[in-house]
Amino acid sequence: MRRPHTEFVNLNVFACLQIINSNHMLILIAWRNLWRHRTRSLVIIASVALGIWAGAFIVSLYYGMGNERVRIAIEQEVSHLQVHHPGFQDDHDVAFHFNRDSLAAVLRKVPGLRAFSQRLTAMGMLANAAGSNGVQINGIDPAAESDTRGLHGFVVAGAYFDAGRRHQILVGKKLADKMKLAPGAKVVLTFQDREQHITSGAFRIAGIYETANAPLDERNVYVRRDELGDLLGLPEQATEAAVLLHDDAQVPEAFAFLRSKLPELLVEDWQSVSPExxxxxxxxxxxSFIIIGIILLALAFGIINTMLMAVLERTHEIGMLMAVGMTKGRLFGMVVLETAFLTLVGSPIGIALALLVNAWLSKTGIDLTAVAENVMKGFGYGAVIYPDLPEEKVWQILVIVCLTALLASVFPAWKALRMKPAEAIRR
Amino acid sequence: MKKTVIDIHNVSKVYNPDTIPVHAVNNVHLHFEQGEFTALVGPSGSGKTTLLNIIGGLDAPTQGSVIINGTDITHLSANALIRFRLHHIGFVFQSYNLVPVLTARENVEFIMLLQGVSKAGRERRVRELMAAVGLSDKMDVRPAQLSGGQQQRVAVARALASKPQFILADEPTANLDSHSAANLLDMMAQLNRDEGMTFIFSTHDARVIERAGRVITLVDGSIASDTARVETGV
Structure with missing residues (x-):
């Protein structure tokens, strides 16, 4: 015995077959009409394909830039998680510190841990004979900072911290350019210690670094944590701990672990630390969808123009079809079908083009170094963008393009419906 | 007594009634019986095509009624009128008006598809009709590959496909050479004789007028004469 839903499906299939059978000539006419003006149809098919490709390319570019921004934010700036004293969020004062050793014992047990770094930070002034600039002074353990953020890899002049030399400082390239600083030059850092006394220390520039985020480079300088701790009077303390994990997906688990182990401290993930x-x-x-919308608007007008032309130049024929018995519904369907066919032919081409281009560019990247390196860095992006096209976005774009094409066919179809058979035949 | 197929009562058609009125048809009363072979004749602008369009429901009269088999088609909605034409009226146009992207066979079959005729029924009728118009060997040829006379024969086959009660033909021989025109008229006369099909032509072709059983002359939209002949070309 067949189940009711099977019968329902069979009935629907039968109904569909009947509809297809009764309209198969309509489908045939619509399909063959496309090729009456081969060049014109090919132009529209190419427009649909390019529309899909352009939409997909824009989305992949945006996602590529977004991924790049997140990657830079996590790997070069804030790491996956950060730990602070609760008061530190409102006032970056050295008074809001914690003990390094006790925290390190917890951090070593974080699930998925790749590296961590404990920093001592202070707001201060960097000065030389040429002038001064407000900076955030980061006291770091050079080895831990390299493991966590790869800081040593960003040195573009001079060298990373030399174990044999004391009172060394790394400054960002943008700040170095602004204050005309070079490796070996001497600068003075001035800041408040834990007792709120103004204190100063002289440092010699070991190296100049440059990351993908120029604004951050301008306001962050790095010294050894122990030396800054001595000047601040906080030799065993830190104000910030950054935790890098092996995988972004491990953030929730690591976050929960730290929250449970450090109830008195503030634990934040990268999205909280870097809301921008x-x-x-x-x-x-x-x-991305705003830009896709603009592209599709142009596509829609192209389709309206073409289909309107196709309808108006067939006025006589449409009049004849109505005269011999083609109902308005079928006439409407014929015009919409023609547009649907144009879209159905153009869409696979567009999708294939989008996937191929994305597969290629996601490996090679789009190198904007020559044209927009400074602009990109100014906004915290790398100069090489690796487009990323999520699969669900391809389908979304496809659906939007098809809907746009079908909507664009409504006006020409409506124009066809408005014709009066006798007048249309006379033309 | 023969059955009245079409009853035209006091039909008038005025174009541009609000600007410069053109009286195309004036107070026409006519009726047509089953199996008539009628020619509507008159000079250009006399209202032949307009009257034919009104009879076929392609144009609406400004006043009056057109009753076909008891149905007043002037009161039907646009879609109902289209369906009515599909089932009751066959059209043959001056410029053939075949669907250029369909073959001769598909052009004839198309009407039956719109009517929902079964595949077997369609195939049988297409074969019969194409044979009747003498184009069995041109079934899979598109209109562009057919001569004017052959296209008009396909148009006649298409008009007959829906098994209409009558066929309206607007200047069907106007674009044909003498030989093709004679062939077409022979064929339509045979259909009229064999199947009792009613034909109404608008024409000023003497060859058609000669063979018509009834000749209605229109002048300035009014009936100037309505002559029935004993001897017809049928």
Whole structure:
């Protein structure tokens, strides 16, 4: 005995077959009409394909830039998780510190841990004979900082910290250019110690670093944590711990672990520490779809123009079809079908093009070094973008393009419906 | 007594009634019986095509009624009128008006598809009709590959495909050479004789007028004469 839903499906299939059978000539006419003006149809098919490719390319570019921004934010700036004293968030004062050794014991047990770094940070002034600049002074363990952020890899002049030399400082390239600093030059850092006394220390520039985020480079300088701790009067303390994990997906587990082990401290993930980066990610869909919308608007007008031309030049024929018995519904369907066929032919080409280009560019990247390196760095992006096209976005774009094409066919189809058979035949 | 197929009552058609009125058809009363072979004649602008369009429901009269088999088609909605034409009226146009992307066979079959005729029924009728118009060997040829006379024969086959009660033909021989025109008229006369099909032509072709059983002359939209002949070309 067949189950009721099987009968329902069979009935629907039968109904569909009947509809297809009764309209198969309509489908045939619509399909053959496409090739009456081969060049014109090919232009529209190419437009649909390019529309899909352009939409997909824009989305992949945005996602590539977004991923790049997140990667830079995590690997070069804030790491996956950070730990601070609860008061540190409102006032970056050295008074909000914690003991390094006790925290390190916990950090070593973080699930998925790749590296961690404990920093002592202070707000101060960097000065030389040429002038002064407000900076955030980061006291770091050079080895831990290299493991966590790869800081040593960003040195573009001079060298990373030399174990044999004391009172060395790394400054960002943008700050170095601004204050005309070079490796070996002497600068003075001035800041408040834990007792709120103004204190100063002289440092010699070991190296100049340059990351993908020029604004951050301008305001961050790095010295050894122990030397800054001595000047601040906090030799065993830190104000910030950054935790890098092996995988982004491990953040929730590591976060929960730290929250449970460190109830008295503030644990934050990268999205909380760097809300602007999280905002970039959340606005990706909106901004990419606005641009896709603009592309599709142009596509829609192209389709309207073409289909309108196709309808108007067949006025006589449409009049004849109505005269011999083609109902308005079928006439409407014929015009919409022609557009649907154009879209159905163009869409696979567009998708294939999008996937191929994305596969290629996601490996080679788009190198903007020559044209927009400074601009990209100014916004915290790398100069090489690796487009990323999520699969669900391809389908979304496809659906949007098809809907746009079908909507664009409504006006020409409506124009066809408005014709009066006798007048149309006379033309 | 023969059955009245079409009853035209006091039909008038005025174009541009609000600007410069053109009276194309004036107070026409006519009726047509089953199996008539009628020619509507008159000079250009006399209202032949307009009257034919009104009879076929392609144009609406400004006043009056057109009753076909008891149905007043002037009161039907646009879609109902299209369906009515599909089932009751066959059209043959001056410029053939075949669907250029369909073959001769598909052009004839198309009408039956719109009517929902079964595949077997369609195939049988297409074979019969194409044989009747003498184009069995041209079934899979598109209109562009057919001569004018052959296209008009396909148009006649298409008009007959829906098994209509009558066929309206607007200047069907106007674009044909003498030989093709004679062949076409022979064929339509045979259909009229064998199947009792009613034909109404608008024409000023003497060859058609000669063979018509009834000749209605229109002048300035009014009936100037309505002559029935004993001897017809049928």
């Amino acid at each position: 980066t999280a905002l970039v990610m959340s606005s990706l869909d909106l901004s």
